[in-house]
Amino acid sequence: MLLATPIDRAALPDAVEPLKDLVVEFAQALVAVRAQADAQMASLAAQLAEFKRRVFGPRTEALDALQPELWQDAVEVPVPPDEHREVAGHKRRRSGRPAIDADVPRQRVEHDLSDQEKTQFRRVERIGEELSEMLEYTPARLVVIQHARLKYRCEDERGMSTVRTASAQASPLPRSNAGAGLLAQVMVSKYQDHCPLARQERIFARHGVRIARQTLCDWALSAAELLQRLMAPLHRHVLASPVIFTDDTTLALKAPRDGPPRGRTITARLWVYLSGGWLTDEQGRWQKIAPAALYDFTTDRSGTHPRRILGAWRGLLQADDFSGYAESFRSGVTHAACLVHARRRFAKIVKDAPRGSPPGLAHEAMRFFGEVYRIEEEIRDDDPDERRRQRQARTLPLLQDMRCWLDHHAPTLLPKSPLGQAFGYTMSNWAALTTFLEHGMLEADNNTSERAMRPVSVSRKNWLFAGSERGGRAAAVVFSLVETARLNGIEPYAYLRDVLQRINAHRQDRLEELLPMHWKPA
Numbered sequence: 001m002l003l004a005t006p007i008d009r010a011a012l013p014d015a016v017e018p019l020k021d022l023v024v025e026f027a028q029a030l031v032a033v034r035a036q037a038d039a040q041m042a043s044l045a046a047q048l049a050e051f052k053r054r055v056f057g058p059r060t061e062a063l064d065a066l067q068p069e070l071w072q073d074a075v076e077v078p079v080p081p082d083e084h085r086e087v088a089g090h091k092r093r094r095s096g097r098p099a100i101d102a103d104v105p106r107q108r109v110e111h112d113l114s115d116q117e118k119t120q121f122r123r124v125e126r127i128g129e130e131l132s133e134m135l136e137y138t139p140a141r142l143v144v145i146q147h148a149r150l151k152y153r154c155e156d157e158r159g160m161s162t163v164r165t166a167s168a169q170a171s172p173l174p175r176s177n178a179g180a181g182l183l184a185q186v187m188v189s190k191y192q193d194h195c196p197l198a199r200q201e202r203i204f205a206r207h208g209v210r211i212a213r214q215t216l217c218d219w220a221l222s223a224a225e226l227l228q229r230l231m232a233p234l235h236r237h238v239l240a241s242p243v244i245f246t247d248d249t250t251l252a253l254k255a256p257r258d259g260p261p262r263g264r265t266i267t268a269r270l271w272v273y274l275s276g277g278w279l280t281d282e283q284g285r286w287q288k289i290a291p292a293a294l295y296d297f298t299t300d301r302s303g304t305h306p307r308r309i310l311g312a313w314r315g316l317l318q319a320d321d322f323s324g325y326a327e328s329f330r331s332g333v334t335h336a337a338c339l340v341h342a343r344r345r346f347a348k349i350v351k352d353a354p355r356g357s358p359p360g361l362a363h364e365a366m367r368f369f370g371e372v373y374r375i376e377e378e379i380r381d382d383d384p385d386e387r388r389r390q391r392q393a394r395t396l397p398l399l400q401d402m403r404c405w406l407d408h409h410a411p412t413l414l415p416k417s418p419l420g421q422a423f424g425y426t427m428s429n430w431a432a433l434t435t436f437l438e439h440g441m442l443e444a445d446n447n448t449s450e451r452a453m454r455p456v457s458v459s460r461k462n463w464l465f466a467g468s469e470r471g472g473r474a475a476a477v478v479f480s481l482v483e484t485a486r487l488n489g490i491e492p493y494a495y496l497r498d499v500l501q502r503i504n505a506h507r508q509d510r511l512e513e514l515l516p517m518h519w520k521p522a
Contacts, residue, residue: 039417042417046417050348078401078404078405100135139207141207142182145179147170149167151164172501173219173223178219180497183220183223183496184493185493186200186216186219187482190459191455191459191482194458195462196463197216220474223500224474224477224478227477227481227496228477229508230499231294231480232511233511234292234294234480235294236512237275237512239310241315242277242289243277243289243315243318243336244273244275244276244315244316244318245272245443245449246271246272246274246317246446247320248270248301248453249269249270249453249456251270251465251475252267252460252466253267253465253469254466254468268297268466269297269305270453271295271298272296272452272453272483273294273295273296274294274449274452275291276291276441276448277289277316278384286384290488290517291484291488291517292487294309294480295475295479295483297466301322303322303323303324303325304324306328310328314332315333315334316334316439316441316442317336318338318442318449319335319446320338320341321337321341335432335435336432336439337429337433339433340446341425341446342425342429343365345418345422345426346422349418350363360419361409361413362422365422365426373444375390376444378390383440384439386440387440387441388437388438388440389440392437396437403427403430406423406426406427409423410424456479481499482496484517487516488517490519495519498519498521502514
């Protein structure tokens with residue numbers, strides 16, 4: 001070990017051999033310190049590169065620069081196949097302005113010659129027209145609908161009289177003057193368009209109506225609690241699917257008044273459970289499960305929450321390596337891990353590598369993943385039986401080679417290094433990562449649920465936090481219905497407006513008819 005204090009010249013031995021031994025000892029200590037310093041520098045450089053990539057780098061995980069990379073050293077273990085792509089024929093973009101969608105309503109305005117222009121000629125005959133289209137915008141308009149309930153004096157056959165007033169449900173909410181369309185607009189603006197209520201307050205003021213922010217908040221909460229009735233049938237629909245995609249993300253929750261100092265927030269969670277997979281009909285033909293998204297709000301990340309949602313369901317759960325799912329896996333749920341989670345660790349190393357540095361093991365791993373996803377792209381539209389056949393014939397040998405490659409190189413890596421951690425994660429989760437090979441209805445990754453988390457991520461950047469647990473539960477309800485409507489190709493505003501008008505009078509034992517995948521406009 002190197003001395004922390006200066007060397008005393010008088011203390012050094014005069015004999016040559018002991019002096020040589022001392023020099024060798026110091027050299028060995030210096031090499032050890034140098035290796036430790038290099039490891040620390042590499043770790044700090046990786047952390048700095050990761051920080052710069054997160055702050056300044058692109059969000060995409062695509063690595064097109066890998067395509068021309070070649071190896072420099074021969075590897076005796078299996079190596080990833082050469083990347084190749086089929087390039088489609090070139091299509092030149094049409095010049096000029098893009099055509100306006102045919103579904104947009106048209107309003108015809110005719111422009112004729114003036115009478116003065118017509119009188120210049122002896123005869124004027126119309127022979128056709130030249131049509132051009134211009135896209136115009138009509139600002140939103142708030143109107144007051146007066147519900148006049150007519151009153152009658154009614155007299156029966158015995159001459160007894162009474163007063164009857166016609167009934168009317170002006171608002172879906174009791175003691176409220178907000179119509180179904182206005183309630184739907186407030187919720188869609190906040191949870192799909194990510195517009196905070198403070199901004200909506202200013203927008204309504206520009207239209208000549210001043211609605212207090214607290215009033216908008218009360219409307220959104222009460223409307224969400226009214227729609228809460230649809231969560232039970234939506235939950236049953238999700239549990240009826242053989243595959244469920246799940247993920248969770250953070251949501252800041254305003255701390256209660258009796259808790260930490262004012263202004264503090266606690267970290268709550270929003271979970272999503274998406275129906276997926278296929279089922280066979282009476283003729284034995286594969287039919288896709290109607291997509292649905294069920295969001296759940298919790299104040300912590302305990303594993304009891306997934307178990308509460310999944311209950312007695314046993315199927316294929318596509319999820320990350322969160323330990324909270326372990327009890328469900330031990331109870332009969334099959335874990336299908338996300339291949340992108342493993343790929344992402346290698347992708348970060350490639351992105352953080354200095355420019356011009358030779359390709360390394362992370363580049364080789366990316367080639368393996370690239371070939372897997374090339375196969376997945378080709379079989380994306382096939383039925384589960386064909387997808388399983390293709391994966392067994394093409395993807396399984398490829399991943400067997402990758403496992404051999406991982407086993408060969410893993411002992412040469414430092415476990416705590418970024419590359420060592422990427423190898424360790426992939427190898428420790430190998431069984432779950434390759435579950436999709438045996439089930440054609442599975443996907444190779446969990447991107448389905450990650451995409452369902454994007455609305456939450458964008459929304460929390462705009463309205464920052466949930467004001468209460470009641471607000472968090474309301475967000476979960478509206479996110480569930482809006483995202484399910486989007487997945488089924490339904491316009492959320494039209495859906496929510498119609499459902500809010502009908503839900504109070506709808507039979508409670510047939511609420512599944514109001515779910516987006518079964519909804520039919522009144």
